[in-house]
Amino acid sequence: MESPLAALLWRSLRVYQVFGANTEVGKTVFTTLLCKSAKRNWKDENVSFLKPVSTGPLNEADDHHIKKFTTGVNHHTLLQYGIPVSPHTAALASGEVRASGEPIPSDNSILARCRDHASERAKAGKGWLFMETAGGVHSPSPSGSTQADMYTPLRLPVVLVGDAKLGGISQTIASFEALRIRGYDVQSIMLFQDKKYQNYLYLADYFLQKYNIPVMSLQEPPTRLESEARDVEAMKEYYEQRTEENIVGTVLEHLDLNHTKRLDRLESMAQKAHETIWYPFTQHEHLPAKDIMTIDSAYGDYFQTYNTKSSEYGALQASFDGSASWWTQGLGHANPQLTMAAAYAAGRYGHVMFAGAIHEPAMTLAENLLQGTGNSRLTRVFYSDNGSTGTEVAVKMGLRAARVRYGWGPSEKLGVIGLKGGYHGDTIGAMDCAEPCIYNENIEWYEGKGYWFDYPTILCKDGKWQISAPEGMEKELGQPQDYASLQQIFNVEAREKKNDHELYERFITEKLQTLRAQGRKFGALIMEPIVLGAGGMAFVDPLFQRTLVNVIRKSPYLFTDEEGVSPRPEASKEWSGLPILFDEVFTGLYRLGRFTPSTFLGVEPDVSVNAKLLTGGLVPLSTTMASEDIFNVFRSQEKVDALLHGHSYTAHPIGCQVGIESLKAMQRMDRRGEWDWAKNPGWASGSSSSSSSSTSSSAPSLAKKTAAGSRGGEVWSVWPLDLVESLSRMEKRVAGVWALGSVLAVHLKDEAGAGYSSNAALGLRSALAQGEADGNNGPWNIHSRVLGNVIYLMAGQTTTQEGVQQLSKMLVNSLK
Known part of the structure; x- marks a missing residue:
């Protein structure tokens, strides 16, 4: 199994990628000059040339050219197709079959071979490696992806060869922007001096003024001669003259300096951050500079982080983003579709005023959200900046609605009903919606305003799914009960038919009656459906949450002193009892496998908050x-009666446009069954013995879907059921495990007691951070966050089956 790919960076080896603005712009000529000048100016160092993909006759191959016109330069081509056409066409026409059985090499396999070659050259000693692409920036790879996208994970700095011909100015700038928007560092631009068009003069001024990037131009090479021998001699003379001029040597000095600066900066940033940055959720007494992770870049599921143990394997390692960057990531870091969406909106709008105005991205995103959620109650969308603010807006909505209906004055003290361990954000208003806990108990203005219910939770223990009440609450909430599968637990309607909800209903009703007798007034129910994230990844029995909503809706008399108050008819879509507010900031938009987790409960909230996955993890945005x-x-x-809430960047077009693209991508994946590989092995049947985690992804989905998302009773996770069950049997260290959608949570035993103050998970976090120093694609590890005795890992919605298997293996080995 291939390990994740570490980007290419060694202190001893300067690796540069040569892109061309088009075909026939002189990439190979300039790369040859780079090789010759490097050999001339760094006589004691190695110089290497790599052509990952080449098309055309072997005698015209670029490494053949390098061999002919340089001395002492290592040269190699990974894939040579004999047909002189685009790589994707050549690969199809060649009929070549790789040893793995793939008719066409995948992008990942080509990147892995690039890394293998670069690693070998790094081991050979100090030097240079120039990696030349084929055709233009967006010329296809053998798989059909564009080269600009394919090579992104390598994160190599770029030398761009510009186009000197008519139209070349536009072509060069467009190529630069295509690279720039994908996060490439273009460090130098080189092109020929066509005296007629003089593109080099315009481009030199353009790139210096706008980007401070040097443009180097050279005299054009001689026209090709009919006599091959005379042509070779003419080119040799050209190369010798240009090399002696040492103009290319100055470019290399610039590249050499940038290489050193990049490494020095990576090496020093952690210490500078330690002296400058105030980190969130961090006790700085426990954070030495050596523990600060320096991120050079990110792509897909992985950061590229500075490897402080810096060895022959490179200065960077692939670090799995185990917290999904605080639960935001879903479509992968540096996703090109999201990047283009953001750039489009920035270019069209920048930011524009929203109060009393509308623009297409905000309108379309609102429409898509309302349609996607499938909730017939929801008709309005309020935009804000993040989840904490979004929940504050929801609470303002709920409290006002209850106050007006029940005739309470504006100074009346109102609380919320919630769940213990629930947490809705770090702003003061959102904090007040949570019970006193480690997050808020030392905050000067905090006043917990509400009542928070105990509840039963779900864990897989010793291979069995169990619902259990908090210790000491068994009489009120029931004794621990085992279930054959997670699907059985989530079949709430079947459990209701067996009257499993009656104990919950009695407990909730009696508690609300007691609170009413005490004169307490409440304005809303606010809770996170299914999973309470920051409170310790508590996996709540869905039947309890469903029952809580149903009791509140059918019992308005519990919240007012008025006599004869009746519940509102369901068909009216009016709120009843109290407004029901669902905080879906963490659990919404496919994090748990569905567009909205409310469908697990079979109830529709009156207010719903989304953020995080709303923009696929790219920019902040929230909707209520x-x-x-x-x-x-x-x-x-x-x-004065209006909802007087807003912020400067309300409904910013960039976030809205990215949100449109994010929802579109995830809904498309759902419709196409792109998660069926995860649903079928074990989860579909409820038994891991029915199928191994490596079951083919070709099996059909077992549940019916609707336009609003997966609504057919599916309960599944990308984390294999057999992994969950095997972890749950590690009884010496593990108290229980659960997985749903892209989330895996491991609750570890702690004799000192569970909770946020527990240190039980720190050892496992450290073991995952150690990772593998000698992975076949370079060093890699897992970066994770802990919540007391709970460690969790979060895959993305685009994480592959192979990726999950790699992570699962490392997790199991780290727990042993």
């Missing part, structure tokens, strides 16, 4: 969707 009933509470002739 509300019912028309809630919206109408704020309508009047007085401005």
